[in-house]
Amino acid sequence: MDRRLEKVLSAFDRAYTGPICTAHDWDARVIPQKTRAIVQKYGLEKTYNPDHPINTDDNLADTFFRAGMELALEVGVLCPDTERVIKVEEKEIARTLQESPREMVVGSGFDAVVMKHRLPEDPYVPLVGAPLCLVVSEELWVPLVVGLVQKRDLVDIFFGPSLPTVYGRKVRSGTPLETLVGRYEIELRREALYRAGRPDMAQIGSASGVTEYGQLGGWAALAGPTHIANSLSPAELKAPFASFHKVIQGINFGNRLRVGSNSYIGGYAGTSEGAVVLNIAVDLLYSTILGADYVTSNIYDARQFGNCGREGVWANSVATQAVSRNTHLMRTKIINQTAGPCTEMLLYETAVAYMAVSVSGASKICGPRSAGGKYPDHLTPLETWFMAEVFKSCAGMTRTRANEIANRILPKYETQFGNPPKGKSLTECWDLQHQQPSPEWAEIYQRVHRELVDLGMPLREISW
Amino acid sequence: MKEVLERLGNAIIEGDTEQAEQAAVDAVAAGIPPLVAIEDGANKGMQVVGDRFARFEAFLPELMLAGEAMNAAIRVLLKALPADQAATAQRGKVVIATVSGDVHDIGKNIVAALLTANGFEVFDLGINVDLKQIMRKAKEERADIIALSTLLTTSLPFQEDVVKYLVDAGLRDHFYVIVGGGPVGRDWAGQIGADGYGRTAVHAVELCKRLTEAGRPPLAQPIVLDYKG
Numbered sequence: 001m002d003r004r005l006e007k008v009l010s011a012f013d014r015a016y017t018g019p020i021c022t023a024h025d026w027d028a029r030v031i032p033q034k035t036r037a038i039v040q041k042y043g044l045e046k047t048y049n050p051d052h053p054i055n056t057d058d059n060l061a062d063t064f065f066r067a068g069m070e071l072a073l074e075v076g077v078l079c080p081d082t083e084r085v086i087k088v089e090e091k092e093i094a095r096t097l098q099e100s101p102r103e104m105v106v107g108s109g110f111d112a113v114v115m116k117h118r119l120p121e122d123p124y125v126p127l128v129g130a131p132l133c134l135v136v137s138e139e140l141w142v143p144l145v146v147g148l149v150q151k152r153d154l155v156d157i158f159f160g161p162s163l164p165t166v167y168g169r170k171v172r173s174g175t176p177l178e179t180l181v182g183r184y185e186i187e188l189r190r191e192a193l194y195r196a197g198r199p200d201m202a203q204i205g206s207a208s209g210v211t212e213y214g215q216l217g218g219w220a221a222l223a224g225p226t227h228i229a230n231s232l233s234p235a236e237l238k239a240p241f242a243s244f245h246k247v248i249q250g251i252n253f254g255n256r257l258r259v260g261s262n263s264y265i266g267g268y269a270g271t272s273e274g275a276v277v278l279n280i281a282v283d284l285l286y287s288t289i290l291g292a293d294y295v296t297s298n299i300y301d302a303r304q305f306g307n308c309g310r311e312g313v314w315a316n317s318v319a320t321q322a323v324s325r326n327t328h329l330m331r332t333k334i335i336n337q338t339a340g341p342c343t344e345m346l347l348y349e350t351a352v353a354y355m356a357v358s359v360s361g362a363s364k365i366c367g368p369r370s371a372g373g374k375y376p377d378h379l380t381p382l383e384t385w386f387m388a389e390v391f392k393s394c395a396g397m398t399r400t401r402a403n404e405i406a407n408r409i410l411p412k413y414e415t416q417f418g419n420p421p422k423g424k425s426l427t428e429c430w431d432l433q434h435q436q437p438s439p440e441w442a443e444i445y446q447r448v449h450r451e452l453v454d455l456g457m458p459l460r461e462i463s464w
Numbered sequence: 465m466k467e468v469l470e471r472l473g474n475a476i477i478e479g480d481t482e483q484a485e486q487a488a489v490d491a492v493a494a495g496i497p498p499l500v501a502i503e504d505g506a507n508k509g510m511q512v513v514g515d516r517f518a519r520f521e522a523f524l525p526e527l528m529l530a531g532e533a534m535n536a537a538i539r540v541l542l543k544a545l546p547a548d549q550a551a552t553a554q555r556g557k558v559v560i561a562t563v564s565g566d567v568h569d570i571g572k573n574i575v576a577a578l579l580t581a582n583g584f585e586v587f588d589l590g591i592n593v594d595l596k597q598i599m600r601k602a603k604e605e606r607a608d609i610i611a612l613s614t615l616l617t618t619s620l621p622f623q624e625d626v627v628k629y630l631v632d633a634g635l636r637d638h639f640y641v642i643v644g645g646g647p648v649g650r651d652w653a654g655q656i657g658a659d660g661y662g663r664t665a666v667h668a669v670e671l672c673k674r675l676t677e678a679g680r681p682p683l684a685q686p687i688v689l690d691y692k693g
Contacts (some may be wrong), residue, residue, distance in 0.1 A: 023590075162618070172564070173616060210616050236572060374649055376617075421692040
């Protein structure tokens with residue numbers, strides 16, 4: 001039996017036999033109380049230091065790892081459909097940490113790329129998945145994707161954007177139209193990647209079908225280990241049937257598995273330290289229970305629904321370092337920007353947050369989430385390429401240097417989270433025919449690029 | 465009297481539902497007017513938690529548990545009031561849900577907890593809630609406001625479906641409808657005929673306060689509360 005399936009089935013059995021707990025008790029009592037107790041036990045309270053937005057303390061990262069391991073063993077994962085807790089034993093996590101892949105090839109032919117476990121300050125150039133599932137109109141979708149993926153040296157893996165309609169009809173989650181859009185999106189992907197000259201890129205799916213229906217409807221068309229099935233669970237530490245459906249579907253068709261969940265500063269985890277401990281537990285538990293080949297685990301700040309602020313950057317940096325230093329798990333990280341295209345703030349947010357996860361040991365990223373994903377058609381290739389350039393070029397930089405640079409950039413935007421600029425839409429600041437930015441967007445990029453290079457970021461200039 | 469009111473307030477601060485309920489029973493037994501117990505006991509406790517939440521010293525779980533303790537105490541105290549006073553003692557009834565296809569709950573839970581903290585009676589239907597469940601609960605509780613959340617663009621049409629259903633069923637003048645969530649922009653409420661949009665949980669509370677003072681639904685133009693600019 002596929003080793004991943006063995007793990008998933010074992011966990012699924014426990015979804016019917018584990019200790020009973022309602023989702024409400026899980027969110028309001030179990031997670032906050034256990035997390036708080038473990039943060040206290042390990043002396044991690046108030047370890048967030050705003051002067052060091054990128055953690056440089058290895059001992060602190062290692063202490064967080066031990067705390068995250070204890071939380072994982074203490075709580076497990078809730079299956080909200082059965083209201084039972086899937087507990088795991090130490091030997092299961094140990095076996096997962098031993099067996100999980102340290103590297104893997106995705107994509108094929110000229111588009112094959114190697115994802116690897118990375119240590120903090122690792123010079124190995126990490127991979128970029130792009131973009132996230134931001135909504136882009138049906139008629140703009142293919143030309144935008146052609147533009148996004150044309151930079152072979154920057155974009156390695158294809159993911160979004162999402163389609164709000166299929167054949168002009170609104171897609172509603174969980175309805176037959178979502179089943180249809182699962183396949184429809186794949187056909188559009190094929191057309192766009194072929195036109196861009198990148199037909200064999202690894203793909204993550206499905207962007208438009210967010211429930212299991214979208215994936216079940218279309219993902220079989222991208223069978224095989226060069227592509228990646230996607231199973232994201234709601235916060236915190238939950239594995240609903242929908243998550244199991246998605247991983248089993250991925251295993252059925254021989255895909256790689258990208259599995260994960262998010263933690264929120266100010267949410268059930270409470271403080272940023274609590275969110276870090278929970279985030280580490282996510283990495284350990286989703287690898288063990290849902291058979292992940294690699295984990296997507298992100299910390300967001302509930303005050304901004306983003307993670308480019310000082311506290312969010314710190315939390316993601318220390319959580320990434322903790323798991324990178326103590327395991328060989330590969331992880332992808334997602335950054336939620338709040339500002340939109342054609343603004344300085346979007347580039348500043350991108351520079352700080354992606355530099356932080358690059359030097360902290362992330363194997364891959366998925367992004368961008370321009371304007372927080374709030375507005376349709378607010379996504380352009382330029383910020384996508386810029387994100388990729390930051391993430392890749394910072395590989396090998398020291399955390400101390402990154403920290404100095406972050407401290408210079410953060411004051412340029414961190415007071416604007418209460419009112420981030422919406423920016424401009426795709427057609428307002430990008431020429432889809434020639435695949436180039438508007439003069440205004442190009443000027444903003446060139447100005448910010450020069451500024452960041454002057455601050456010490458090793459960025460190449462992107463041409464179009 | 466002071467001791468009972470302090471006990472009531474502290475039970476809410478601690479999120480202890482049983483103690484809050486018992487303190488409310490004791491307040492009634494001690495002859496404390498229920499409106500005084502609500503104002504000087506329950507509301508004061510909830511205010512402390514709300515202030516801590518605003519200062520980022522308390523978090524969502526504390527707010528949720530305090531809200532539940534508050535609800536338990538209020539139920540006891542309202543029973544002790546004449547019907548006409550009980551109706552005016554609360555700001556209004558809100559049925560809140562994350563709509564179909566979406567299992568995200570943090571934003572919705574923050575809104576529900578803050579509404580409770582501000583004196584609304586909140587019926588939280590949870591996540592992935594379909595139109596039928598929302599309508600059934602809104603009618604059953606004679607809700608003033610239906611609050612619909614989603615973080616997914618593919619669940620946005622379900623918000624629109626609720627408004628359209630109310631119109632088609634001749635029920636649009638029974639309920640205000642407000643919308644919020646990650647992909648919900650400031651124009652969306654107007655596009656679908658909803659009565660309001662709040663960008664943040666604090667905006668949602670302000671929105672509900674304004675709507676309960678606005679007379680009979682629907683509004684000709686939605687109230688949009690967003691960041692400045």
